Amino acid sequence: MTEDNGKKWFKKGRTVLKVQYCPVCEKYIFFPRELCPYCLEVKPEWKETVGRGKIYSYTAVRRSSLPEFEDRVPYTYAMVELHEGIRIPTNIVDCPVNKVRIGMPVELAWIEESKDIIPVFRPATP
Amino acid sequence: MNISGTAAITGMAELKPEIDAGGRSSLGLLSEVAGRAIKDAGLKKSDIDGLLLTPPAEDSCFMWPAQVAEYLKMSPSYLNMVELGGASACAAVTRAALAVTAGLCRHCLCLSGGIWDSQVFNSREGKMAVMSRAEINYELPYGPMGFNSGYALIANRHMYEYGTTPEQMAKIAVDQRQNALANPDALFNKQAISIDDVLNSPLIVDPIHLLEIVRPCSGAAAVIISRSEEAIDMPNVPVYLLGMGEACTHNSIIYSDNITLSPVKFSAARAFAMAGLKPADMDLLSLYDCYPITVIITLEDAGFCKKGEGGGFVQSHDLTYRGDLPLNTHGGQLSFGQPSYAGGMSHVSEAVRQLRGEAETRQIENNRLAFVNGNGGVMSTQSSLILGRERNDRR
Incomplete structure (x- = not known):
């Protein structure tokens, strides 16, 4: 299907964020699938995004029972709506949790998490 | 075909929820609540020929309806497990109503509940057990x-x-x-x-x-669904599924x-x-x-x-x-x-x-x-x- 067979859509050293796209349905697809979920026929291609979007919703996680996140609280878990119109789960970094707002413009950043480099978002530079 | 009112809840029982299950098992709780519901409906265990389960909290789901039927020494003519998360109990009632209306069984027992184990619940494995592959791959790295x-x-x-x-x-x-x-x-x-x-x-x-x-805990509840024609002759006020x-x-x-x-x-x-x-x-x-x-x-x-x-x-x-x-x-x-x-x-x-x-x-x-x-x-x-x-x- 992908890019690591869909298990990891992010790779070390990556700078652009790609998501799946069905050229026949003309729709972006997230999460990655073997076939486009709209037509159930076409194998999606991978398309670069512009790496910008806005916060659709968020929450400040103040207690975590996941060991690797325990010392990171409070942190922002968010849904970001990409410029391309698709929403993805992510973290908001470089911004105190009480400054995060719905609708806030954000841009792509990368952090290391459990030996992977994963895409997160920070407040957009104007 | 409108099945409104063709079936009714004729028996019901519920255990008091407990934080500490005191060493009891999910099957043990289910057997207790099943017995009480059957008694409440004025039935004998041999009258129950339908069995619908929601998943157990901690035990293996594999062949769960058969595991429960075996533990309760029942031989139902209609059995299944309904897995719609928190909607499972209501969905089991709906499926029971369909089954008794269609004549696949006469009295259908819907059983729900089990033991809550805080160690399993709070573990990474416990969290992953309720996550889809998409959630594990694309959400879990962000600490939801x-x-x-x-x-x-x-x-x-x-x-x-x-x-x-x-x-x-x-x-x-x-x-x-x-x-x-x-x-x-x-x-x-x-x-x-x-x-x-x-x-x-x-x-x-x-x-x-x-x-x-919500506070997760241990407990169990059961209802019995029967055809409305039967419900009027049973001891409880029938509660019709409209x-x-x-x-x-x-x-x-x-x-x-x-x-x-x-x-x-x-x-x-x-x-x-x-x-x-x-x-x-x-x-x-x-x-x-x-x-x-x-x-x-x-x-x-x-x-x-x-x-x-x-x-x-x-x-x-x-x-x-x-x-x-x-x-x-x-x-x-x-x-x-x-x-x-x-x-x-x-x-x-x-x-x-x-x-x-x-x-x-x-x-x-x-x-x-x-x-x-x-x-x-x-x-x-x-x-x-x-x-x-x-x-x-x-x-």
Whole structure:
């Protein structure tokens, strides 16, 4: 299907964020699938995004029972709506949790998490 | 074919939820509650020929209906497991009604519940056990807090779109606690709480406070569904299944097109259409309440108030058993406790008690019709039921 067979859509050293796209349905697809979920026929291609979007919703996680996140609280878990119109789960970094707002413009950043480099978002530079 | 009123709840039993299961097993709890429900219905175990389960909390799901049938020494002619998360109990009732109406079985036992183990619940394995592959691959690296953070995303967006306030959400927990004070079986039935108490309890995932999160525990509940023709000759006041509707639009909330609009919009509309009734006809609301925002969204999408006005709606009504809009009179899962999948059944069993007139000190006066809603995942699967004391209660 992908890019690591869909298990990891992010790779070390990556700078652009790609998501799946069905050229026949003309729709972006997230999460990655073997076939486009709209037509159930076409194998999606991978398309670069512009790496910008806005916060659709968020929450400040103040207690975590996941060991690797325990010392990171409070942190922002968010849904970001990409410029391309698709929403993805992510973290908001470089911004105190009480400054995060719905609708806030954000841009792509990368952090290391459990030996992977994963895409997160920070407040957009104007 | 309209199956409204063709089947009824003829037996019911529920165990008191416990934090500490005292070494008991899920199968042990299920056998106890099954025996009580069969007795309540005035039946013998050999009369039960249908068996529907919700998944066990801790045991292996593999062949679960057969595991339970074996433990209970039953040989049903119709058996299955229903897995729609918190909507499973309501969905099991619907499937039981279909089965008895179609003649696949005569008396169908719907069994729900099990043991809660905090170590499993809080472990990475326990968390991953309730996650899809997509959630594990694309959400878990960002540290979501399971259902808590999913509902927090909804609550924050609802506040942003409609101006819903923390006080309005807290009021649901406060009113439901009042109801729990009149329920000897509720987990939290000793002390009233105020809106300030809720808002001063620790924020866990903004804007959700500790007192707005269900407490997982151990317990079990069971109902028996029979054809209405049989129900009239059985000992209990029959509680007829007048409307049933289901819907699902997503699994993880990340993939819902509009996170403040839930599939309750469709499940409730289907149930009301089947029953030929409308929200204003309901005397009791028994709504899945893992968090207060769940109740607000359900009220809006089921049509009890306009979209976006759920916060103001709960603020302007008394939701207690003495009030003008009795809602979750057992305390809701927020105060009754969430005994695994039997938490969803608690909304059915309380409606049965109220409609039979057996709710003792918390009995509501007008008790003809109840709207029950089961909710699974993060506003994902929905199963709506309309229960009534009259077989043909169309208004």
